[in-house]
Structures are given as structure tokens and as C-alpha cells.
Amino acid sequence: xxxxxxxxxxxxxxxxxxxxxxxxxxxxxxxxxxxxxxxxxxxxxxxxxxxxxxxxxxxxxxxxxxxxxxxxxxxxxxxxxxxxxxxxxxxxxxxxxxxxxxxxxxxxxxxxxxxxxxxxxxxxxxxxxxxxxxxxxxxxxxxxx
Amino acid sequence: xxxxxxxxxxxxxxxxxxxxxxxxxxxxxxxxxxxxxxxxxxxxxxxxxxxxxxxxxxxxxxxxxxxxxxxxxxxxxxxxxxxxxxxxxxxxxxxxxxxxxxxxxxxxxxxxxxxxxxxxxxxxxxxxxxxxxxxxxxxxxxxxx
DNA sequence: GACAAATTTAGACTATATCTAATGTGATAT
DNA sequence: ATATCACATTAGATATAGTCTAAATTTGTC
Numbered sequence: 001x002x003x004x005x006x007x008x009x010x011x012x013x014x015x016x017x018x019x020x021x022x023x024x025x026x027x028x029x030x031x032x033x034x035x036x037x038x039x040x041x042x043x044x045x046x047x048x049x050x051x052x053x054x055x056x057x058x059x060x061x062x063x064x065x066x067x068x069x070x071x072x073x074x075x076x077x078x079x080x081x082x083x084x085x086x087x088x089x090x091x092x093x094x095x096x097x098x099x100x101x102x103x104x105x106x107x108x109x110x111x112x113x114x115x116x117x118x119x120x121x122x123x124x125x126x127x128x129x130x131x132x133x134x135x136x137x138x139x140x141x142x143x144x145x
Numbered sequence: 146x147x148x149x150x151x152x153x154x155x156x157x158x159x160x161x162x163x164x165x166x167x168x169x170x171x172x173x174x175x176x177x178x179x180x181x182x183x184x185x186x187x188x189x190x191x192x193x194x195x196x197x198x199x200x201x202x203x204x205x206x207x208x209x210x211x212x213x214x215x216x217x218x219x220x221x222x223x224x225x226x227x228x229x230x231x232x233x234x235x236x237x238x239x240x241x242x243x244x245x246x247x248x249x250x251x252x253x254x255x256x257x258x259x260x261x262x263x264x265x266x267x268x269x270x271x272x273x274x275x276x277x278x279x280x281x282x283x284x285x286x287x288x289x290x
Numbered sequence: 291g292a293c294a295a296a297t298t299t300a301g302a303c304t305a306t307a308t309c310t311a312a313t314g315t316g317a318t319a320t
Numbered sequence: 321a322t323a324t325c326a327c328a329t330t331a332g333a334t335a336t337a338g339t340c341t342a343a344a345t346t347t348g349t350c
Contacts (some may be wrong), residue, residue: 016347018297034227038337052299057338059297070227161316163328183306197330202307204328 013066020044020051021059028069158211165189165196166204173214 006025007017015021023044028035035043041056051059063069151170152162160166168189173180180188186201196204208214 016296018346020298028227036337050299052301054300054339054341055298072227161327163315165329181306199308199310199331200329 009068010066013068015062015066019049020055021062023049023051024056024059025063025068028063034072154213155211158213160207160211165200166207168196169201169204170208170213173208179217 003022003026006022006029010017010021010025024040027040027043037057037060040060041051041053044051044056060069060071064071148167148171151167151174155162155166155170169185172185172188182202182205185205186196186198189196189201205214205216209216
């Protein structure tokens with residue numbers, strides 16, 4: 001996405017295209033990892049225009065409010081704990097960050113049902129509760145009681 | 146779960162059953178919300194035995210290491226951001242807290258496939274990306290690009 | 291250019307979590 | 321019983337993430 005397009009996108013959402021705001025938005029569009037505010041702050045400040053910490057946070061807030069950026073994995077930013085009594089999954093709301101328990105369910109095996117392969121791949125993630133990197137190599141099952 | 150059972154469970158994991166440790170564990174077993182460390186600290190300290198902040202955090206760490214407690218929604222405790230370019234879901238690993246994008250996929254409609262109703266209910270949560278409370282009331286579709 | 295509104299800024303402040311060094315506790319050997 | 325030693329606890333210092341404030345600056349408009 002080129003500079004003009006970013007400018008239009010900001011102004012289309014009722015935000016002025018200030019140098020600092022532009023820098024934050026451009027950085028987020030260029031890097032599709034999920035950077036923290038601190039990483040964005042640092043990256044933006046390696047070159048002109050500089051941007052104070054407050055401005056970086058303000059701009060992130062504005063971009064999220066405008067619907068141009070998503071904030072993920074929130075939940076008040078404090079760790080939460082859970083005695084492993086009944087086996088269950090955790091689901092985290094995209095909007096409010098609430099942690100919701102969902103009933104335990106094993107990974108569905110057959111890929112032939114009315115739900116296609118793509119859905120299964122996504123189901124497997126949540127059913128397993130582990131990302132691709134952390135998932136056990138083979139058919140080994142991990143205790144998540 | 147009674148006091149003896151908690152004691153056995155701690156000792157079975159190689160942890161001494163100290164008053165402070167017991168209090169944290171008992172609190173977590175009794176309340177199946179997902180309290181923060183601060184909430185646990187406060188609750189435990191409303192009555193004897195008192196427990197310092199460091200001890201509360203240490204005990205939580207020990208309980209997690211021993212596999213008796215889970216820490217949910219981690220990810221280094223810093224918010225992460227994401228320019229809403231391509232529509233996708235976010236999956237957060239239960240073990241390492243990594244945020245992983247998964248390809249966008251609409252909520253599957255039919256409940257009659259080879260995957261049962263229960264699976265569908267769980268799929269819907271992740272496919273929608275919103276918890277029960279935040280989900281739009283009816284068939285309204287939310288823009289999550 | 292002058293004005294008002296929006297934006298940026300440095301730094302103080304709050305909240306969450308970890309570290310440190312001193313002290314306390316409990317099981318075991320003597 | 322008591323000396324010992326590993327394990328636990330403590331208060332307080334420190335670190336990190338984020339917010340707030342009040343003043344200064346920039347921007348769009350007349």
C-alpha cells in the first residue's frame with residue numbers, strides 16, 4: 001500500500017494524516033507480525049519524524065477506535081490463572097478480551113464431513129490449544145486436564 | 146475438593162503444602178473465574194495466613210510449573226496490534242501465548258455434518274472471534290477485515 | 291497571518307510483575 | 321534436643337507497560 005492510499009485511509013476514517021500517525025500506520029501495514037506498542041514506538045523512533053511515547057499510544061488508540069487496527073490478546077493486560085480442574089479450552093474474545101471456557105472436545109479426525117479441510121485446520125488449533133510451534137510432534141497427546 | 150485432597154495434590158507434585166501455597170490453590174479451586182494475580186493476592190490476604198506479593202507470585206509460578214494451574218492469555222503481558230488488512234482470526238497458544246493468524250473462514254452453517262453440534266458451537270466462537278456477550282444479536286455480520 | 295482545534299511532548303504517575311537480600315521454617319541427622 | 325540446610329516468606333527496590341497532565345506546537349480554515 002502506497003503513501004497516498006494510507007493517507008486516504010486515515011482521512012476516510014476522520015483522522016488527520018500527521019507524520020507520527022502515518023508512521024505508525026505504515027509500520028503496521030508493512031510488518032504483519034503482531035508488534036507490541038513498545039516495538040512500534042522504538043521502530044518509529046529510529047528515524048524521523050520522532051514520536052513521543054504518549055503520541056505513539058494515542059495514535060494506536062485512535063487507529064483502533066477508527067477500526068483501522070486491531071488490538072489482540074488484551075484482557076486488562078494482567079495474567080489470569082485457572083486451576084486445572086475440568087479439562088476445557090480457553091477462548092479469548094477479539095473485542096473485549098474476556099476469557100471464556102469452552103467445553104473440552106477432542107480433535108475431530110475425519111476430514112471428509114460437510115466442513116471442509118480448511119475449517120478442520122482451524123478447529124484443530126483451538127481444540128489442541130497449542131500453536132503450531134508448541135504442538136506435540138506426532139500423535140502424542142498432551143495432558144490438559 | 147477438601148483440604149486433604151489439596152494437600153495430597155500439592156505434595157504429589159513435589160511441592161510443600163505451606164499455608165500460603167495452600168491458600169492460593171484453594172482459592173483457585175473454589176473460584177472458577179479466571180482471577181488475576183492481584184485478585185488472588187487480595188483475596189488471600191483478607192484472612193490469615195497473610196502472604197506477601199512476592200510469595201503470591203512465587204506460588205503461582207510454582208503451581209503453574211507443577212502443572213496444577215494454567216496461566217491463560219499471556220503473550221508477555223503487552224498488547225499487540227495488527228493492521229486490519231486481510232481478514233483473519235487470531236489464535237492464542239495456551240502454552241507460549243504466541244498469537245497466530247488463521248485464515249478467515251465464515252461460520253459453518255449446517256449442524257448435520259460429521260462433526261457434531263458441540264464442535265460447531267466451539268467453532269462458531271473462534272470463527273466469529275467474539276465471545277458470547279460481544280456477539281451481535283441476530284444474523285448481523287460484523288466487519289472484521 | 292490569525293485563530294481554534296487537534297496533536298505532540300516530556301515527564302509524572304499507576305499498575306503489574308520480578309528481583310534481592312535478609313529472615314523464618316521444618317525435616318533430618320546427630 | 322539442637323544443629324543444619326534446603327526451602328519459603330518477607331519488605332522493599334526495581335523493571336516494564338501503559339496512562340495522564342499541562343504546556344507547547346502544528347494544522348486546517350478564514
